[in-house]
Amino acid sequence: xxxxxxxxxxxxxxxxxxxxxxxxxxxxxxxxxxxxxxxxxxxxxxxxxxxxxxxxxxxxxxxxxxxxxxxxxxxxxxxxxxxxxxxxxxxxxxxxxxxxxxxxxxxxxxxxxxxxxxxxxxxxxxxxxxxxxxxxxxxxxxxxxxxxxxxxxxxxxxxxxxxxxxxxxxxxxxxxxxxxxxxxxxxxxxxxxxxxxxxxxxxxxx
Numbered sequence: 001x002x003x004x005x006x007x008x009x010x011x012x013x014x015x016x017x018x019x020x021x022x023x024x025x026x027x028x029x030x031x032x033x034x035x036x037x038x039x040x041x042x043x044x045x046x047x048x049x050x051x052x053x054x055x056x057x058x059x060x061x062x063x064x065x066x067x068x069x070x071x072x073x074x075x076x077x078x079x080x081x082x083x084x085x086x087x088x089x090x091x092x093x094x095x096x097x098x099x100x101x102x103x104x105x106x107x108x109x110x111x112x113x114x115x116x117x118x119x120x121x122x123x124x125x126x127x128x129x130x131x132x133x134x135x136x137x138x139x140x141x142x143x144x145x146x147x148x149x150x151x152x153x154x155x156x157x158x159x160x161x162x163x164x165x166x167x168x169x170x171x172x173x174x175x176x177x178x179x180x181x182x183x184x185x186x187x188x189x190x191x192x193x194x195x196x197x198x199x200x201x202x203x204x205x206x
Contacts (some may be wrong), residue, residue, distance in 0.1 A: 031148040038180055039137045044074050045179060047205035050134060054080065056123045059192030067197065072205060078127065089121060099127075124193035126162055131157055133157070133164050134197065136183050139179050153181070162190045179204055 004014045008106040048071050055064040065082040073097040081088040089103040093113070100109040101120045110116040113127045136154045138146070147156035150166065157164045167185040182202045 013178040014136055025150075028148070031152040032146075035138075035146075035148070035154060042135055042137055042180060045204065046071060048135075049203045049205060050199055051201045051203075053200065054198075055194075056125065057194045058122070058124060058190075061122075064193075069131075069134070070205075076131070079122075091117065091127065124190065125159065125195060126190070127190060129160060129162070129194075130188075133159075133186060133188065134163075134183070134199075136166060136168075162188050164188045
């Protein structure tokens with residue numbers, strides 16, 4: 001079964017056009033160093049949860065639903081649900097153990113998470129890497145391209161055949177916490193496979 005998931009410009013007499021203020025170019029070396037520091041810190045803060053919305057497509061079919069992701073250091077639980085059809089899949093894994101998916105058709109387990117989800121839902125979902133990508137981190141795989149936004153935050157990444165683009169909180173929406181800032185959305189594409197995830201809430205587990 002598959003997861004079913006102008007800016008208007010007014011012109012007034014006598015007004016002048018004001019050019020937008022340009023931002024200084026990003027220092028690539030400094031951004032790389034900050035990114036590495038971020039990744040090292042988040043590797044130690046590996047107990048977190050995410051609630052959000054996800055849209056998945058494979059070039060022909062597409063759908064959307066809710067996602068709940070709980071990472072408790074050595075264990076993982078991800079729940080995908082489509083409220084309209086009332087279908088739910090729950091993916092779990094523990095350190096060095098198999099991945100398991102439970103759904104309406106029962107339970108399946110295997111060591112290859114992406115193949116397991118492909119067989120169960122019909123979708124290409126890079127779940128083994130998403131834990132890092134969701135948090136604006138790179139995995140251990142080689143990176144083909146890395147770009148940063150004007151604030152030095154990761155904005156574009158190519159890894160493991162996937163292209164990932166990021167959106168972050170606007171300056172006025174940032175909340176000061178003891179933890180690193182988290183992305184609000186990622187768009188991951190690999191050929192015809194697309195995964196879009198919007199984070200509604202991030203939580204750090206005690």
